[in-house]
Amino acid sequence: MSLATSDTSCEAAARILGAGSWTVFRRVTLPIIQPGVIAGGVIAFIVSFDEAVISLFVAESGLPTLPVQVLRYIENSADAAVAALSVILILISLAVVVIVERVMGLRKALR
Numbered sequence: 001m002s003l004a005t006s007d008t009s010c011e012a013a014a015r016i017l018g019a020g021s022w023t024v025f026r027r028v029t030l031p032i033i034q035p036g037v038i039a040g041g042v043i044a045f046i047v048s049f050d051e052a053v054i055s056l057f058v059a060e061s062g063l064p065t066l067p068v069q070v071l072r073y074i075e076n077s078a079d080a081a082v083a084a085l086s087v088i089l090i091l092i093s094l095a096v097v098v099i100v101e102r103v104m105g106l107r108k109a110l111r
Contacts (some may be wrong), residue, residue: 006032035104037069046093 013022030047064072101106 013047038100038104046096 006029010028011024014028015021019027070082070085
């Protein structure tokens with residue numbers, strides 16, 4: 001969405017002034033869409049913990065992911081370790097959202 005709503009007149013002005021396409025992307029386009037790219041990455045990272053089914057397919061190729069490890073741990077034991085891990089993951093997610101808010105503002109990042 002960030003790329004769709006970006007103003008292309010800045011890119012056109014940079015091209016008219018003689019900038020190459022790589023320079024236009026690096027110095028004009030990327031700073032304009034950077035908040036959206038960062039917000040999308042953060043949201044994808046947070047949502048990836050919820051997709052245990054997809055993680056089960058991915059885990060067979062190499063090292064198991066965290067959701068797969070938690071699922072296997074729940075199958076074998078019943079203690080409070082998973083609840084403690086859940087609290088830690090929620091706090092980490094909250095910290096990431098607060099950091100993004102402090103650095104660039106969520107309203108600007110989600111535009």
